[in-house]
Amino acid sequence: MKIHEYQAREIFKRYGLSVPGHILCHTVDEVKEAMKNIDHLVVIKAQVLAGGRGKAGGVKLAKTKEAAVQAAEQILGMDIKGYTVEKVIVADAVDIEHEYYVGLVNDRNTKTVTLMVSAEGGVEIEEVAKNSPEKIHKISIDPQTGLLDFQARNIGMKLFGNIKLARQAAKIFRKLYQIYIETDSTLAEINPLVLTPSKELLAIDGKMNFDDNALFRHPEILALREVDEDEQKEIDAREKGLSYIRLNGNIGCMVNGAGLAMATMDMIKLYGGSPANFLDIGGSSNPRKVVDAMDILLSDKNVRAVMINIFGGITRGDDVARGLKEALKTIQTNIPIVVRLSGTNADEGLALLKETGLTTVSTMSEAAQKAIELSRQENQY
Amino acid sequence: MSILVNNNTKLIVQGITGRDGQFHAGRMSAYGTRVVGGTSPGKGGENIHGIPVFDSVEEAVQATGANASVIFVPAAYAADAILEASYAGIELVVAISEGVPVQDMIRVTPVLKQNGTKLIGPNCPGLITPGESLIGILPGMIFKKGNIGLMSRSGTLTYEVVNMLSKNDLGQSTVIGIGGDPIAGLYYLELLEMYENDPETEAIVLIGEIGGDAEEQAAAYISRHVSKPVVAFIAGQTAPPGKRMGHAGAIISSGSGTAEEKIKAFGKANVPVAKEPSEIPRLLKEKLKKTHI
Numbered sequence: 167m168k169i170h171e172y173q174a175r176e177i178f179k180r181y182g183l184s185v186p187g188h189i190l191c192h193t194v195d196e197v198k199e200a201m202k203n204i205d206h207l208v209v210i211k212a213q214v215l216a217g218g219r220g221k222a223g224g225v226k227l228a229k230t231k232e233a234a235v236q237a238a239e240q241i242l243g244m245d246i247k248g249y250t251v252e253k254v255i256v257a258d259a260v261d262i263e264h265e266y267y268v269g270l271v272n273d274r275n276t277k278t279v280t281l282m283v284s285a286e287g288g289v290e291i292e293e294v295a296k297n298s299p300e301k302i303h304k305i306s307i308d309p310q311t312g313l314l315d316f317q318a319r320n321i322g323m324k325l326f327g328n329i330k331l332a333r334q335a336a337k338i339f340r341k342l343y344q345i346y347i348e349t350d351s352t353l354a355e356i357n358p359l360v361l362t363p364s365k366e367l368l369a370i371d372g373k374m375n376f377d378d379n380a381l382f383r384h385p386e387i388l389a390l391r392e393v394d395e396d397e398q399k400e401i402d403a404r405e406k407g408l409s410y411i412r413l414n415g416n417i418g419c420m421v422n423g424a425g426l427a428m429a430t431m432d433m434i435k436l437y438g439g440s441p442a443n444f445l446d447i448g449g450s451s452n453p454r455k456v457v458d459a460m461d462i463l464l465s466d467k468n469v470r471a472v473m474i475n476i477f478g479g480i481t482r483g484d485d486v487a488r489g490l491k492e493a494l495k496t497i498q499t500n501i502p503i504v505v506r507l508s509g510t511n512a513d514e515g516l517a518l519l520k521e522t523g524l525t526t527v528s529t530m531s532e533a534a535q536k537a538i539e540l541s542r543q544e545n546q547y
Numbered sequence: 548m549s550i551l552v553n554n555n556t557k558l559i560v561q562g563i564t565g566r567d568g569q570f571h572a573g574r575m576s577a578y579g580t581r582v583v584g585g586t587s588p589g590k591g592g593e594n595i596h597g598i599p600v601f602d603s604v605e606e607a608v609q610a611t612g613a614n615a616s617v618i619f620v621p622a623a624y625a626a627d628a629i630l631e632a633s634y635a636g637i638e639l640v641v642a643i644s645e646g647v648p649v650q651d652m653i654r655v656t657p658v659l660k661q662n663g664t665k666l667i668g669p670n671c672p673g674l675i676t677p678g679e680s681l682i683g684i685l686p687g688m689i690f691k692k693g694n695i696g697l698m699s700r701s702g703t704l705t706y707e708v709v710n711m712l713s714k715n716d717l718g719q720s721t722v723i724g725i726g727g728d729p730i731a732g733l734y735y736l737e738l739l740e741m742y743e744n745d746p747e748t749e750a751i752v753l754i755g756e757i758g759g760d761a762e763e764q765a766a767a768y769i770s771r772h773v774s775k776p777v778v779a780f781i782a783g784q785t786a787p788p789g790k791r792m793g794h795a796g797a798i799i800s801s802g803s804g805t806a807e808e809k810i811k812a813f814g815k816a817n818v819p820v821a822k823e824p825s826e827i828p829r830l831l832k833e834k835l836k837k838t839h840i
Contacts, residue, residue: 272653272729272730274796275759275764278656279650279653308657309654310654310657350649350650352649379622379646379648380648383648409793411787413785413787423701423702423793424701424702424727424792425699425701425754425756425794426703426704426707426782428704428782428783428785428786429782429823429824431785432782433823444793446793477703478686479686479689509686510688529825530825531825
C-alpha cells in the first residue's frame, strides 16, 4: 500500500523528525487562503501516488503569493503517469546546501531491513544504483538489535565526514528505522534529506509503502488508503478470495494459482494475443468463487473471449465445472468461453461442460490458441 | 536418497484441528507420510484421523520423536508457530500459511539460523519425495518416483509441470514449492547445492517468476557449481510493473525483477528456458541425452 508525500510527512513529524511545514490544499481557492498568512518562499507540490513528479512539472518553487497561486492552477488537474492531481501541498521552501538520500527497504537476499544512504540525493535512487552503485552506502540491520547507534553514526560519517553532522544524521536514521518497524513498511525514504546552510538536516520529501499482509495490525495506516477505480476492483476481488489485476488486452483469464495465472497470460501473448487481466481464483473449488470471478471478468468491456485454465489438484475438475455451469446460469453473455481442465477429475469436469456448449480443450496451448481465434471473430454480438 | 524428506521423516501438523490442517493431515497420512502427531493449544489429548493431538510442539516432539513439522495456522500466528517448532528442535519446518507479514519473517530468520532449523515457505504448497513422504498440500497422485529435482515459487504451475513430467516418464526425486513470498526459507542456492549432491537427482527444473533477483543469482551459481543439467521456466513475462501478481513476491519494482532479465541470465549460464511449460520435458530429455554421451 502506498501513501502520499503529505501523509508520510505527517508520520515523520509525529515521530519527531524535522520536516518543514506544509498545508494541504484541494483547490486553487484553498491555496489562495493558505498563502494569506505566508510571506516566505514556498514550493507547490502535486500529491499523487506516482514517482517522478518533479520531472512531470508537478513541483514548482514560488517566490510570491501570485506565483504560488499560478503554480497551483497549473498543477491541479494535471496528469502524472495516469494519475490526475487532485491535491497539492504548499510547503515551506528551505535553503539547500546539499541533498542526500536515505532509504530503508526489505532486502530479499540478506533477509533483513537494509539502510541505504547516498550523497546523491534528490534524484531517483534507482538511477544512482544503476550508474554509480559505489555512491550508495548500505548496511543490513540485525532485527534482534535494530539499527545500533554506532552503525548509524558510522554510515553518517561516510556521508558527511564530520562527526557533528554524523551524530545528527544517526538520530534521523534510527528514527526512520523505528517508524519502518512500527508501521510494517516495505519502503521508507527521505529523498532528499537536506543540509541547510545553518547545518541543519531536514526531511523535505518522504515516500512510504506498507506491507499489505500486515495492514490487519495497523488500522491507522489502513485509514490512509486511497484507491482509484481499478484498485477498488482489486480490493473487492480480494475480499471475495480472488486476486485480480486488470490489464489492457481482450482475452479474459480465470486460473487457479498465481504462477499458473501468470503462465497463462504469457501463453496468450506467445500465441499472438493479449491478456485482459490476471485472475487467480485460489485453491478452493467453491462454485460461488467461480461466479464472482466470471462477474469481474465480464465487467471489463474489452473482453472478447474468456480462457479458463484450471489444474485440478485439490480443486477438483468436476467441482470447477459445476461452478461454471452455475455461473453461466446467472450471467447472460455472448462472449465465447474456452475451458481447459486438467489434473484431478478433469475428464468428469469436461464431460459436464460439454452439455453446456462451451469450448473445451485439454492443453494450455490449445486453449490459448482457441481463445485468440474466437476473440478475433467478428459479429459476435 | 532424495533431499530433505524421505521414509524417515516423522511429521507433526501444527494447527491440526483447523479446517485445512485436519483435511491435509488426512491426505498426507493417506499418501504414506508418517504423520505422528499434531498440535493445537488447548486441544491436547484429542485425536484427528487417529493422529494424537498435543498442546505444544515440545510435547509432541517428546512423545513422538518428530523431526519435521508443517504449519497450517493463520498468517498472523505463523511466525510464532515457526519459532515454536524451531525451539522444540524440529529440523525441517514447512509453512503453508499465506499472508505472513514480511517483518515477521525477517525477525524469524536469525533465530532459525541460530537453532539450525531449515524452513520451507511460507506461502508455499510444501514438498514431496514421491513414494516416500508428502508434506503440505500437493496433490500426491500426479507425482512419480524418479530422478528429476524440481523447485518452484508457484503451486499449481508446479503441478502442471510435474503432471507433464510424469506423463513423459520423467519421475521426480524431490519436488519443492519454495513459496511466493519475498522473504522465505530455503531458496534456489541452498536447494541447488542439495540437488547437486544428491545421487538420486540427475537433472533439475527451476520454475521462477518475476520479482527480486534470485533467479539471476541461481543462474550465476549454476555456471559455477552445478554439473547436472538444469532447465528453467519463468512466469510473468506479460506482468505490468508495480503490480503484485497474486504472490507477494511477484512484483516488478523500479524496473527490476523482470522476466526478461532472468531469461537473459539463464541464457548466459547455458540453462535453456522453456517458452511454455509443455516444452520442459523435451528440453530435459535433450539435456539428459547430451550428458549421457
